[in-house]
Amino acid sequence: MASAETKTGKILIVDDEWTIRDVLATILTTEGYQVTMAEDGAEAIKKLDEDTFDLVITDLKMPNIDGMEVLRHLSTLNVSTLGIVATGYGSIESAVEALRLGAFDYITKPFHLDEIKILVHKAREFQSLQAENQNLKRELKRTSRVENIVGQSPSMLKLDQLIRTVADSDSTILILGESGTGKELVARAIHYHSDRANQPLIPVNCGAIPEDLLESELFGHIKGAFTGATMNRIGRFQMADGGTIFLDEIGDMSPKLQVKLLRVLQEQTFEPVGSTQTVKVNVRIITATNRNLEKDVADGRFREDLFYRLNVIPLHIPPLRDRLDDLPLLVDHFIKRFNKSKGRRLTRFSDEAMRLLAAYPWPGNVRELENLVERMAILNGEGEIGTAQLPEKFTGLSPAALPVAGAPAEIPDEGIDFNRLVDDFEMGLITKALEKANGIKNKAAALLNIKRTTLVEKMKKKGMLGNDGE
Ligand SMILES: Nc1ncnc2c1ncn2[C@@H]1O[C@H](COP(=O)(O)OP(=O)(O)OP(=O)(O)O)[C@@H](O)[C@H]1O
Ligand SMILES: [Mg+2]
Numbered sequence: 001m002a003s004a005e006t007k008t009g010k011i012l013i014v015d016d017e018w019t020i021r022d023v024l025a026t027i028l029t030t031e032g033y034q035v036t037m038a039e040d041g042a043e044a045i046k047k048l049d050e051d052t053f054d055l056v057i058t059d060l061k062m063p064n065i066d067g068m069e070v071l072r073h074l075s076t077l078n079v080s081t082l083g084i085v086a087t088g089y090g091s092i093e094s095a096v097e098a099l100r101l102g103a104f105d106y107i108t109k110p111f112h113l114d115e116i117k118i119l120v121h122k123a124r125e126f127q128s129l130q131a132e133n134q135n136l137k138r139e140l141k142r143t144s145r146v147e148n149i150v151g152q153s154p155s156m157l158k159l160d161q162l163i164r165t166v167a168d169s170d171s172t173i174l175i176l177g178e179s180g181t182g183k184e185l186v187a188r189a190i191h192y193h194s195d196r197a198n199q200p201l202i203p204v205n206c207g208a209i210p211e212d213l214l215e216s217e218l219f220g221h222i223k224g225a226f227t228g229a230t231m232n233r234i235g236r237f238q239m240a241d242g243g244t245i246f247l248d249e250i251g252d253m254s255p256k257l258q259v260k261l262l263r264v265l266q267e268q269t270f271e272p273v274g275s276t277q278t279v280k281v282n283v284r285i286i287t288a289t290n291r292n293l294e295k296d297v298a299d300g301r302f303r304e305d306l307f308y309r310l311n312v313i314p315l316h317i318p319p320l321r322d323r324l325d326d327l328p329l330l331v332d333h334f335i336k337r338f339n340k341s342k343g344r345r346l347t348r349f350s351d352e353a354m355r356l357l358a359a360y361p362w363p364g365n366v367r368e369l370e371n372l373v374e375r376m377a378i379l380n381g382e383g384e385i386g387t388a389q390l391p392e393k394f395t396g397l398s399p400a401a402l403p404v405a406g407a408p409a410e411i412p413d414e415g416i417d418f419n420r421l422v423d424d425f426e427m428g429l430i431t432k433a434l435e436k437a438n439g440i441k442n443k444a445a446a447l448l449n450i451k452r453t454t455l456v457e458k459m460k461k462k463g464m465l466g467n468d469g470e
Helices: 018-031 041-050 067-076 092-100 113-143 154-167 183-192 211-219 255-267 293-298 304-310 324-342 351-359 365-380 418-436 441-448 452-461
Strands: 010-014 034-038 055-059 082-088 105-109 173-176 201-205 244-248 284-289 313-316 345-349 382-385
Touching: 010 018, 010 041, 018 034, 018 113, 034 041, 041 055, 041 067, 055 067, 055 113, 067 082, 067 092, 082 092, 082 113, 092 105, 105 113, 154 183, 154 313, 173 183, 183 201, 183 244, 183 284, 201 211, 211 255, 255 304, 293 304, 324 345, 324 351, 324 365, 345 351, 345 365, 365 382, 418 441, 418 452, 441 452
Parallel strands: 010 034, 010 055, 055 082, 082 105, 173 284, 173 313, 201 244, 244 284, 345 382
Antiparallel strands: none
16 A cells, blocks of 8 residues: 555656656646656756656657666666656567666556556655665664673663764774673674774784784884884784774783874874884774773873873773672573583573672673683583582682691691692592482582593592492
C-alpha cells in the first residue's frame, strides 16, 4: 500500500515531444506530484544540476544528448534521485542498457495512465523504504549499547553514553582507569563508532617499547638514521593517517617524545627520525594511562602543556570493585565466551561462590575476572563452579594463612629445609582433600583445582599410592 508520502515528491519529465510531456505532467500533477519539464537532454542536465528531484522520467531517443546520457549524468550526482526511462516498442535493448546504468525501471510507449501511476508510486515507495532503512540504522547506532562492553551499573551506562557522544567529535580523548578496567576496549569502541571507523585504528603501547625505538616506531625513520636503519620505514602515525592512533600507557612516554607528540597535537606534523622533511597527517589521538597524570605533572614527570592537550575529554573507567552490580553480567558474559571458544559447558558460579567474588577487591579488574573464568572453564569443563573450585585468594585459604605443620613463624638463622616443608604441606593438603572427597581422587583433584593426573603423580611420589596407581 502506498503511504501518503509516496504521493508527494518532485519529478522531472524529459521528452522532446510536447504531447508526451503534457500528458505525463497532467497525470502526475493530478496525483499530487510537483512536476518540472525539460525538452531535451541538455535542459534536463541543467535542471538536475540546479535542483534536486525525487524522480526523473526520461525519454531515451532525443536529439544531441539522449536519455542514456541524462542517466549517466544522474549517476555522477550522488543523489537518491531515481530514473525511469520511457522507450518506444522495439527498443527493449536500450531499456536493459538503461537499467544497467542504474535506472529504477522502464516503461514502453505508448503507456496506459494507470501503468505510469503505478510505476511512479512504486519508485516513491522504494525510496521511502530506503530512507526508513537508513534512519533505522542511524537510530540503532545511536541507541544500541556499545558492543562488547558489558555493564549495566550506573557508571557504566554513563560511560557508554559518553562514548557515543564523543565518538564523532574527533577530539582528543584521555582514558583513565586502573589496569584491566577496559581502557583498550573503550578506545576501540570510540574508533568504531566514529566517522573514521573504516580507516585504520593503530594501537601503540608506549610503556612496552624502549624510548629510542618508540620514536622511530611512532614517527618512522629514514635509511641510515641510526645503526640498523637499513631502509626507510614509516611510523604508526602515518599508518593511522585518516584514522585513529591509540597511545596506551602515555604516562610512560619520555620527555623528548612528549615534546614531539605535543607538536603533532598542535600542528599534525612531525619529522621522521633522521629526516628534515615534515610529514603532515590527519590522525585522531586517543590516549590511556593507569597512572595519576596530574600527580606526574605536579612531580615534573609529565609536561603540563601536553597534559592539557590530551585531557580535552577525560573518560574515567571505574574499578570493578566499585561496580559489583556488573559482576553477574560479566561472569555470564565470560562463561558464554569460554564455553564457546573452549568447547565447555559451564553453567554458573554458585551463589556462595558469587558471594566470595563480590568480597574480593579485584586489583586486576575485569581482566582478572576474565582470567578466572577462563581458568575455571579449562579446569572444570562443565556444570556449576562452587567455592571449592575457586583459587585460594577467594576462599581466604591462602597457603600463608593455613597452619602448616612444622613451619616456623620466621625463617631461623640456620635456614630451613624448604623441600621437606613444602612436601609436608602438599601432603597435608592432599590428605585433607581426600578426606573431604571420601577418597575419590577425581573429587579431591577438583577440590585442589589440579588435574587428577597431577594429583595421582604427587601421591605416587609421596608414596601415598602403590606403583599400580591405586
Ligand atoms: N566492560 C567490559 N566488558 C567486557 N569485557 C571487558 C570489559 N572491560 C574489560 N574487558 C576485558 O578485559 C580485558 C582487559 O581489558 P583492556 O585490555 O581493555 O584493559 P586495560 O584497561 O587496557 O588494561 P591495562 O591497563 O592492563 O592495559 C580484555 O580482554 C577486555 O576484553
Ligand atoms: Mg591496555
